[in-house]
Amino acid sequence: xxxxxxxxxxxxxxxxxxxxxxxxxxxxxxxxxxxxxxxxxxxxxxxxxxxxxxxxxxxxxxxxxxxxxxxxxxxxxxxxxxxxxxxxxxxxxxxxxxxxxxxxxxxxxxxxxxxxxxxxxxxxxxxxxxxxxxxxxxxxxxxxxxxxxxxxxxxxxxxxxxxxxxxxxxxxxxxxxxxxxxxxxxxxxxxxxxxxxxxxxxxxxxxxxxxxxxxxxxxxxxxxxxxxxxxxxxxxxxxxx
Amino acid sequence: xxxxxxxxxxxxxxxxxxxxxxxxxxxxxxxxxxxxxxxxxxxxxxxxxxxxxxxxxxxxxxxxxxxxxxxxxxxxxxxxxxxxxxxxxxxxxxxxxxxxxxxxxxxxxxxxxxxxxxxxxxxxxxxxxxxxxxxxxxxxxxxxxxxxxxxxxxxxxxxxxxxxxxxxxxxxxxxxxxxxxxxxxxxxxxxxxxxxxxxxxxxxxxxxxxxxxxxxxxxxxxxxxxxxxxxxxxxxxxxxx
DNA sequence: ATCCTTGGGTACGATTTCGAACAGTGGGCG
DNA sequence: CGCCCACTGTTCGAAATCGTACCCAAGGAT
Numbered sequence: 219x220x221x222x223x224x225x226x227x228x229x230x231x232x233x234x235x236x237x238x239x240x241x242x243x244x245x246x247x248x249x250x251x252x253x254x255x256x257x258x259x260x261x262x263x264x265x266x267x268x269x270x271x272x273x274x275x276x277x278x279x280x281x282x283x284x285x286x287x288x289x290x291x292x293x294x295x296x297x298x299x300x301x302x303x304x305x306x307x308x309x310x311x312x313x314x315x316x317x318x319x320x321x322x323x324x325x326x327x328x329x330x331x332x333x334x335x336x337x338x339x340x341x342x343x344x345x346x347x348x349x350x351x352x353x354x355x356x357x358x359x360x361x362x363x364x365x366x367x368x369x370x371x372x373x374x375x376x377x378x379x380x381x382x383x384x385x386x387x388x389x390x391x392x393x394x395x396x397x398x399x400x401x402x403x404x405x406x407x408x409x410x411x412x413x414x415x416x417x418x419x420x421x422x423x424x425x426x427x428x429x430x431x432x433x434x435x436x437x438x439x440x441x442x443x444x445x446x447x448x449x450x451x452x453x454x455x456x457x458x459x
Numbered sequence: 460x461x462x463x464x465x466x467x468x469x470x471x472x473x474x475x476x477x478x479x480x481x482x483x484x485x486x487x488x489x490x491x492x493x494x495x496x497x498x499x500x501x502x503x504x505x506x507x508x509x510x511x512x513x514x515x516x517x518x519x520x521x522x523x524x525x526x527x528x529x530x531x532x533x534x535x536x537x538x539x540x541x542x543x544x545x546x547x548x549x550x551x552x553x554x555x556x557x558x559x560x561x562x563x564x565x566x567x568x569x570x571x572x573x574x575x576x577x578x579x580x581x582x583x584x585x586x587x588x589x590x591x592x593x594x595x596x597x598x599x600x601x602x603x604x605x606x607x608x609x610x611x612x613x614x615x616x617x618x619x620x621x622x623x624x625x626x627x628x629x630x631x632x633x634x635x636x637x638x639x640x641x642x643x644x645x646x647x648x649x650x651x652x653x654x655x656x657x658x659x660x661x662x663x664x665x666x667x668x669x670x671x672x673x674x675x676x677x678x679x680x681x682x683x684x685x686x687x688x689x690x691x692x693x694x695x696x697x698x699x700x
Numbered sequence: 701a702t703c704c705t706t707g708g709g710t711a712c713g714a715t716t717t718c719g720a721a722c723a724g725t726g727g728g729c730g
Numbered sequence: 731c732g733c734c735c736a737c738t739g740t741t742c743g744a745a746a747t748c749g750t751a752c753c754c755a756a757g758g759a760t
Binding site for chain 3: 731732733734735736737738739740741742743744745746747748749750751752753754755756757758759760
Binding site: 278280282283284287289290300301303304305306309310311334337341344345347348350351352354355356357358359361362363397398399438442445446450 | 519521523524525528530531541542544545546547550551552575578582585586588589591592593595596597598599600602603604638639640679683686687691
């Protein structure tokens with residue numbers, strides 16, 4: 219494979235590395251593609267790689283005896299495998315692909331070595347972990363006090379932030395798992411959102427039509443994690459396009 | 460002040476440090492006491508210290524325009540100020556004392572320097588951050604799918620884990636803020652728990668009487684964060700006593 | 701063109717929680 | 731000793747969500 223050029227990297231973290239830090243990890247990076255429903259790692263299994271998405275979205279879900287539900291999502295703004303960055307090579311969480319895409323990944327040992335070697339690399343990755351904690355805590359907040367419609371609005375916004383198109387291929391069933399509610403509840407919420415014209419829904423697809431109004435509907439359920447990300451990194455989660 | 464001996468430290472993280480790592484931070488440690496409702500740091504304000512509780516409990520709460528609610532709690536098993544450990548000196552969260560106690564604390568710059576210097580110190584503190592992420596994600600999980608009674612049971616268990624006595628000084632009002640529900644809902648939940656004999660409630664106090672049954676009531680809402688902690692550290696959150 | 705699987709729409713009673721009052725009451729304080 | 735107030739108990743209608751079931755429709759597969 220031709221040597222990877224940093225300038226062609228879309229992932230915000232990799233793209234933000236200093237020249238030296240990029241040179242440190244570059245030899246160990248490999249390009250991969252991932253498909254919907256694929257698992258990047260499973261609960262309680264040893265994690266082998268840390269993944270930096272280029273396109274697509276990965277969901278971090280908690281697996282319990284009573285089903286799974288989403289605690290966070292990561293696209294090209296971040297990395298998958300925060301546990302590894304924190305020095306733990308397994309976690310009770312599972313990582314599942316929510317939207318197919320491409321990514322760069324690096325082996326656990328190689329990343330650990332690079333992080334031990336470079337304080338600036340370490341600092342960058344740890345700052346992302348901080349923003350991820352805020353994201354998870356906002357999930358907790360949204361689950362505690364917001365209606366299904368508001369939480370769905372939040373989820374659609376977060377997905378929209380991480381995709382290039384306004385059209386997202388998702389089913390009601392899938393969204394109900396992500397939100398931790400029943401499927402008919404999602405159907406009603408979708409209809410309400412569609413009624414106000416902020417989205418259009420067809421079989422297996424949701425299209426965002428009025429993002430601003432969608433943010434109004436989501437209210438405080440959406441926003442503070444995204445604000446924290448841009449505070450910490452000086453650029454927003456959602457890229458201009 | 461007489462030189463602090465590691466052997467007399469109760470905080471699990473400080474106590475787990477290697478002799479060398481402890482010597483590294485020891486000169487910068489100062490002992491403090493904290494009172495109920497005191498703030499260790501406030502949302503969006505610069506954090507000056509990282510705190511290692513010896514006794515008592517700190518709550519990490521998210522502050523929003525529509526009130527606050529708890530995303531996690533920390534006692535002598537951990538540290539307060541994960542953002543600093545991750546290289547960020549402010550956060551959108553607020554830290555409030557839930558149960559009065561004592562703690563050791565260290566200035567941000569001194570801790571940063573020590574962490575830069577010692578990979579093993581860094582590794583220990585980062586492992587705690589990992590367990591904290593799992594705790595927050597379990598809060599998200601509990602909020603999504605469990606009744607007030609179950610969530611209250613979880614909260615009481617978590618508090619019980621971090622106190623030395625079975626008696627906790629808390630009001631319904633306080634618990635309702637922590638859980639993000641209305642106060643009368645807590646009153647009902649308390650009565651239900653009291654009815655089955657697992658707790659005894661008096662004005663401003665809750666006493667745990669049957670911890671095992673309380674765990675049964677909490678079900679999956681409690682447990683996986685605690686399991687992860689003991690996985691990572693090889694000792695449980697709750698100390699024998 | 702037809703089948704059949706998957707996804708979406710609907711219904712309905714049961715249950716939980718909300719929102720907003722208002723009424724007791726324990727115990728510290730003057 | 732009695733007042734006062736924070737804390738607890740209770741009520742009630744409204745709203746949201748649940749649990750469960752059944753039917754319809756789209757669109758790929760054969």
